[in-house]
Amino acid sequence: MKTGVLIIGAGPAGIFTALELVRKGCDKKITIVEKGSQIEKRVCPKQKTGRCMNCKNCAITTGFSGAGAFSDGKLSLSSYVGGALPDQIGHDIVQEYISYVDGIYLEFGADKKIEGVDNPEAIKEIRKKAISAGLKLVDCPIRHLGTEKAQSIYYSIEQYLLNNGVEMIFNTDCKNVVIEGNACKGAIIKTKNGEEMIDAEKVIIATGRRGAEWLESMCSEHGIEHQPSTVDIGVRVEVRNEIMEEVNRVLYESKLIGYPSPFKNKVRTFCQNPGGYVAQENYDDDLAVVNGHSYKDKKSDNTNLSILCSHNFTYPFNQPIEYAKKIGELTNMLGDGHILVQRYGDILEGKRTWQKELQQSNVRPTLPDAVAGDITAAMPYRTLTSILNFIKQLDMVVPGFASPETLLYSPELKFYSNKIKMDDDFNTNIANLHCLGDSSGWTRGLMMASVMGVMMARKLKF
Numbered sequence: 001m002k003t004g005v006l007i008i009g010a011g012p013a014g015i016f017t018a019l020e021l022v023r024k025g026c027d028k029k030i031t032i033v034e035k036g037s038q039i040e041k042r043v044c045p046k047q048k049t050g051r052c053m054n055c056k057n058c059a060i061t062t063g064f065s066g067a068g069a070f071s072d073g074k075l076s077l078s079s080y081v082g083g084a085l086p087d088q089i090g091h092d093i094v095q096e097y098i099s100y101v102d103g104i105y106l107e108f109g110a111d112k113k114i115e116g117v118d119n120p121e122a123i124k125e126i127r128k129k130a131i132s133a134g135l136k137l138v139d140c141p142i143r144h145l146g147t148e149k150a151q152s153i154y155y156s157i158e159q160y161l162l163n164n165g166v167e168m169i170f171n172t173d174c175k176n177v178v179i180e181g182n183a184c185k186g187a188i189i190k191t192k193n194g195e196e197m198i199d200a201e202k203v204i205i206a207t208g209r210r211g212a213e214w215l216e217s218m219c220s221e222h223g224i225e226h227q228p229s230t231v232d233i234g235v236r237v238e239v240r241n242e243i244m245e246e247v248n249r250v251l252y253e254s255k256l257i258g259y260p261s262p263f264k265n266k267v268r269t270f271c272q273n274p275g276g277y278v279a280q281e282n283y284d285d286d287l288a289v290v291n292g293h294s295y296k297d298k299k300s301d302n303t304n305l306s307i308l309c310s311h312n313f314t315y316p317f318n319q320p321i322e323y324a325k326k327i328g329e330l331t332n333m334l335g336d337g338h339i340l341v342q343r344y345g346d347i348l349e350g351k352r353t354w355q356k357e358l359q360q361s362n363v364r365p366t367l368p369d370a371v372a373g374d375i376t377a378a379m380p381y382r383t384l385t386s387i388l389n390f391i392k393q394l395d396m397v398v399p400g401f402a403s404p405e406t407l408l409y410s411p412e413l414k415f416y417s418n419k420i421k422m423d424d425d426f427n428t429n430i431a432n433l434h435c436l437g438d439s440s441g442w443t444r445g446l447m448m449a450s451v452m453g454v455m456m457a458r459k460l461k462f
Helices: 012-023 085-089 091-107 120-132 147-163 209-222 245-250 320-334 344-349 355-359 381-397 446-459
Strands: 002-008 030-033 074-076 142-144 167-169 174-180 183-191 194-205 231-240 256-258 267-273 277-283 287-293 302-311 340-343 407-415 433-435
Touching (some): 002 183, 012 030, 012 147, 012 446, 091 446, 174 209, 256 381, 267 381, 302 381, 320 407
Antiparallel strands (some): 277 287
16 A cells, blocks of 8 residues: 555544645645544443443544543643643744634634633632742633534544545554664554555654554664653542632633642643543553543533643653553552542541542542542652642632542543654654654644644645
């Protein structure tokens, strides 16, 4: 098989590369290889069974549009949120691209309402509280697609690409990239009949967080220059909507950053879901991690958000993804393959949480198959201490956040590692090979990955 542009991964980075290539009139054949299914076939069996079935290819994390769209579907409209790409390209340029990409999402049906911009005076008051608590509030307008609405938006994009001649190969693993004479010649995919090589003039790896470990193996095998980057380890926190009422109303998503004592690791809030639902995602090797969903029309009594502690390792250690995975595996072991949940007050008292205690609490878990237990038995001391101290700071901004009944789910892991070394045109040290999106270590989230895809399409030269 031969193609002009081979895109490995159909997340937002890969999708928007193909979309922009089509719109700029690229005359090369464009092929996308995706591990998961087309978006209309991405159905999690838990919706019927009520429990995670540990599918080989998790419908929440793989498939057209990637993992982000099926978690909460939020577009961050600020260049100061979403990774390190602006540090390389410049904030003003990236902000222009954000406006362009936002217009495309609107064209395909995104909600016109922007959250977090209607009440500047109330935002000032929240900022004052954050400053008093030693935290930084990051302004970031949000366009909320919604978990269910995002599916229809990406379905429209999928059909647009198909109607414009983009070839999509679903439910197919990419086994390896083919490097000859320091140049990428294509990739090897796994088919029903064995393995097949796709010859390509340009190869773009955009495998997302789910594919970060695979990309790391490619770097090691083929000498793709990279450096260990950040890996985030944390918890998904769930409280009653009443606790988060002001922040939800004024900001929708509060992006707060702190460097709590004694270790001064960066700790931040991420992926806030007002009236949302805590969810389980499965990665390779049956690794179960926690995430959050937020629907447009379906609401719960709770708000959930992630609290992540960033870890940056130095020589000689260069396996941050494996480190985070080990923590996840240990937590899964304690929960018999399920997500663990523990009350904040129980952690402070040095005791595990029991199921009957959850049933008596004001905060009822929205992930019903989470197992009550003790996350402290698996969480590293440095990480846990940083998170607990951050929660105390956050309670000064949102009174009641550090309630004894606040729920902490574990593990929440974000694999952003392997920051690929690239120039301003996204060229790696291997000719004709480019890396985009969250797996490249340069972006975090839907919008910035989409922006990087558009940039890639405009920079691609044959």
